[in-house]
Amino acid sequence: MPSQSSSVATANSGPLSGIRVLDLSRVLAAPWAAQILGDLGADVIKVEQTTTGDDTRAWGPPFLQDGDEATFAPYFLACNRNKRSIAIDLAKPEGAEIVRKLAAQSDVLIENFKVGGLAKYGLDYVSIKKAAPNIIYCSVTGFGQTGPYAPRGGYDFLIQAMGGIMSVTGPAADTPGAEPTKVGLPAVDLFTGMYAAIAIQAALRHKDQTGEGQHIDCALLDSAVAMLANQSATWLMGGPVPQPMGNAHPSIVPYRTFPVSDGHIVVAVGNTKQFIALCDILGRPDIGADPRYQSSPGRKEHRDELEAELTQEFAKWTKDSIIAAMSQNDVPGGPINTVDQVFADQQVVARKMLEPTPSTAGTELPLVRFPAILSASPATIRRAPPQLGEHSVEVLSQVLKLPADEIAALCKRGVIGADK
Missing domain, CATH: 3.40.50.10540 (Crotonobetainyl-coa:carnitine coa-transferase; domain 1)
Incomplete structure (x- = not known):
């Protein structure tokens, strides 16, 4: 049996x-x-x-x-x-x-x-x-x-x-x-x-x-x-056929990689509160207050202009400094680790x-x-x-x-x- x-x-x-x-x-x-x-x-x-x-x-x-x-x-x-x-x-x-x-x-x-x-x-x-x-x-x-x-x-x-x-x-x-x-x-x-x-x-x-x-x-x-999850759901709901976008997100902005002075980081802003906090960190509260960017649909519609402005500001920072500032202000972001760096990461080590x-x-x-x-x-x-x-x-x-x-x-x- x-x-x-x-x-x-x-x-x-x-x-x-x-x-x-x-x-x-x-x-x-x-x-x-x-x-x-x-x-x-x-x-x-x-x-x-x-x-x-x-x-x-x-x-x-x-x-x-x-x-x-x-x-x-x-x-x-x-x-x-x-x-x-x-x-x-x-x-x-x-x-x-x-x-x-x-x-x-x-x-x-x-x-x-x-x-x-x-x-x-x-x-x-x-x-x-x-x-x-x-x-x-x-x-x-x-x-x-x-x-x-x-x-x-x-x-x-x-x-x-x-x-x-x-x-x-x-x-x-x-x-x-x-x-x-x-x-x-x-x-x-x-x-x-x-x-x-x-x-x-x-x-x-x-x-x-x-x-x-x-x-x-x-x-x-x-x-x-x-x-295919959200990608297929977009098309099934009558949206356009999804296309490759590199590291950008089809619906959320800013949600991608950005170059900094010593490499690249990932920024994963999921809501307007986080977006405003990011703009404050970058010393550009005017971007956060811009009416075009006050909603997720607005940020998506004006993606090119917004990301161009943010790219100029991120270039003034190093990886460690901007990641630390984002972490202190509850703005999601982080490094792009290689496999060896993954296993050296303090969180991965702590989690055994x-x-x-x-x-x-x-x-x-x-x-x-x-x-x-x-x-x-x-x-x-x-x-x-x-x-x-x-x-x-x-x-x-x-x-x-x-x-x-x-x-x-x-x-x-x-x-x-x-x-x-």
Whole structure:
């Protein structure tokens, strides 16, 4: 029978303690979902191919050395903590049967194969449901299980383009050298993973109430469309087709980067009170009192004139001096940090976002904690990202209760791979 969730999770176990997740996914979107569940206390068993494992194990350099031979690549390190790795050859009938048996002992299965790709192994939803009638089976694909694009493979960059994100990102169209630009991180993969994790938890709640499992169909393109948010709402309400605006905001002014004497800062003024305070800081109360700028629609209408005046004033300040003055007067703004500066920022340090975690080999791995802080049932990092097949023997003996000689025979036949 599948594992049963605890009615009350302790502070050390996490709110999803007692939930077992079988993670057949690789790369980023679906592994990100599985990692979120693992951070929240679920027991996540990552199923990998015996020879290469997750594709992202090889996505370097750089590589972080772990012990004498093994290494970690950045992508894999970022989305595979709190998981146990079992290496299985799915193409062997015995291997597929092991997955079905593990599914029967699990609450959730996550996969991101192409539509229909697992059917040939007897590991699609219909087949798995026979072995695990109440399973929550989450499929993450580029375009979903239905529709004319369903058979296609989907990648973050492609979906950022097709989903409209690149059409509103980057310099304004009339800027020299402007072209459609992707977000500087795999935003669609990450948001799809988050949507999948939310959907899985909703399905777990439904299962608690009814005992019924279900199939979750999560698509990168659907997530990208949902993420258009205010941009799509503007057009759907009869507004113009949104265009790229660089660092400017389509509705709020001033809400962009400004050059100062030693670099750039971000100004994020959201209302008229903050705008007047900013003008006072800059020594230009006359701008704050200008009738053209007394409302958000007015500031938007006269954006070019207003921002030109503000740009002249910001140029008289250094980054540190203007940011300090804005902070003291409750005007939102701040520096544009590089990644190294992010982890040196006193707020990030105070919040302990970086959580060094030792691997099995003793290497300290630089991991970033789950961002939400739950006061009664906090997320934890209990396991470092695993080496390929690190837990094959452990999972087969503990979860499926297989004897040692049977496990050894499976390894000898190449059905199972086990980390030495």
